[in-house]
Amino acid sequence: METIAIGELSRRTRCNIETIRYYERIGLLPMPARRGRYRSFGLADVARVHFVRRARELGFTLDEIRALLGIATAEDMACGDAREIAASHLQQVRARITDLRRMERVLADTVRACDAGDQVGCPLITTLSATAQLGTI
Amino acid sequence: METIAIGELSRRTRCNIETIRYYERIGLLPMPARRGRYRSFGLADVARVHFVRRARELGFTLDEIRALLGIATAEDMACGDAREIAASHLQQVRARITDLRRMERVLADTVRACDAGDQVGCPLITTLSATAQLGTI
DNA sequence: CTACCGTCTGTAGGAACTACAGACTCAACC
DNA sequence: GGTTGAGTCTGTAGTTCCTACAGACGGTAG
Numbered sequence: 001m002e003t004i005a006i007g008e009l010s011r012r013t014r015c016n017i018e019t020i021r022y023y024e025r026i027g028l029l030p031m032p033a034r035r036g037r038y039r040s041f042g043l044a045d046v047a048r049v050h051f052v053r054r055a056r057e058l059g060f061t062l063d064e065i066r067a068l069l070g071i072a073t074a075e076d077m078a079c080g081d082a083r084e085i086a087a088s089h090l091q092q093v094r095a096r097i098t099d100l101r102r103m104e105r106v107l108a109d110t111v112r113a114c115d116a117g118d119q120v121g122c123p124l125i126t127t128l129s130a131t132a133q134l135g136t137i
Numbered sequence: 138m139e140t141i142a143i144g145e146l147s148r149r150t151r152c153n154i155e156t157i158r159y160y161e162r163i164g165l166l167p168m169p170a171r172r173g174r175y176r177s178f179g180l181a182d183v184a185r186v187h188f189v190r191r192a193r194e195l196g197f198t199l200d201e202i203r204a205l206l207g208i209a210t211a212e213d214m215a216c217g218d219a220r221e222i223a224a225s226h227l228q229q230v231r232a233r234i235t236d237l238r239r240m241e242r243v244l245a246d247t248v249r250a251c252d253a254g255d256q257v258g259c260p261l262i263t264t265l266s267a268t269a270q271l272g273t274i
Numbered sequence: 275c276t277a278c279c280g281t282c283t284g285t286a287g288g289a290a291c292t293a294c295a296g297a298c299t300c301a302a303c304c
Numbered sequence: 305g306g307t308t309g310a311g312t313c314t315g316t317a318g319t320t321c322c323t324a325c326a327g328a329c330g331g332t333a334g
Binding site for chain 1: 191195196214222224226227234243245248261
């Protein structure tokens with residue numbers, strides 16, 4: 001079977017070499033075989049790194065990914081558990097979007113005020129100096 | 138004029154004591170006067186910490202806030218510069234929202250597939266194992 | 275006098291990488 | 305055979321924005 005070096009794994013997965021070694025260090029990837037001093041990877045490693053990177057793109061934390069990997073490779077794949085992780089993560093993503101939309105509104109209003117230029121003083125500085133808490137806006 | 142201790146400053150600004158000291162350490166807050174060994178703050182410090190916290194709530198980085206503080210306290214307040222910082226930050230916020238919405242869509246679809254339960258295997262694991270990059274979805 | 279709270283300094287940790295330094299290995303080329 | 309160059313190795317330190325101690329000191333109330 002084909003074995004590849006870390007550089008090739010990095011190229012195929014678009015994952016930084018240092019990041020791959022980091023994933024190994026924290027136990028997300030199994031310790032690979034060695035050819036001499038060099039790490040020697042197989043196709044399963046390519047798939048696993050792809051999996052991790054895709055999950056990261058979806059914003060899963062490394063701890064969540066660790067759990068997902070456990071589920072993915074378990075004999076009796078606990079799909080319900082995976083659903084739970086995804087659903088809880090989805091909630092967090094939605095909360096974050098709500099946050100960011102609030103920020104966006106305030107920022108956009110402020111920049112608009114800047115462009116209108118009919119205020120005394122700088123609208124942004126005024127916003128940041130205002131007594132009102134953002135939470136109450 | 139009134140002077141307050143760090144605990145009172147923390148209470149008034151809802152900013153952690155340790156965080157206040159941290160802001161001082163990195164130069165976001167001026168080194169305060171001391172009464173004996175204890176820091177002694179004035180109303181300007183209250184306003185400044187409020188400013189920083191509000192800017193953080195809007196997602197500005199501490200470096201951006203440093204610049205904004207410079208502008209806010211300059212003689213000839215460079216409002217245009219502040220507008221630039223805000224506009225550029227607004228762009229980043231919007232980009233982040235776009236990212237998160239993509240994540241949300243994939244996650245929501247996957248959880249829905251889980252609930253439908255008409256797939257072979259776990260939809261989440263399948264999604265993460267798929268060859269397609271998220272960027273291409 | 276002794277509790278007790280507040281404050282002090284300095285350092286370490288967390289998340290998820292990234293970026294070196296300095297040493298080694300391996301294949302190719304002359 | 306020598307040497308270049310690319311790849312890899314380990315180990316450590318930096319990034320951002322805090323947060324959490326440990327261990328010592330200050331000021332006040334009972």
